[in-house]
């Protein structure tokens with residue numbers, strides 16, 4: 508389960524995720540649209556995984572988006588518009604982002 512950085516509840520859902528492939532700093536880069544059921548916030552998330560050097564590093568952050576930007580993000584994700592999504596990745600990196608905490612579900 509993913510914890511919402513805004514309200515702290517384990518209610519964050521990854522709605523859409525598009526893999527952009529490796530870039531100059533990560534082996535895996537994905538841009539995601541996320542939504543929290545508890546506080547009803549929408550956000551853009553960036554998942555980066557690096558297996559270079561000393562072990563595995565995961566960097567997963569989100570920034571909260573206003574409604575009009577949510578639509579623009581969903582459109583780019585649906586169309587798998589890679590140049591636009593790369594722009595989103597840069598934008599999420601530059602924004603004041605919050606880390607997304609993941610914990611495996613205890614059943």
Ligand SMILES: [Zn+2]
Nearest residue numbers: 511514543546
């Ligand atoms: Zn929330």
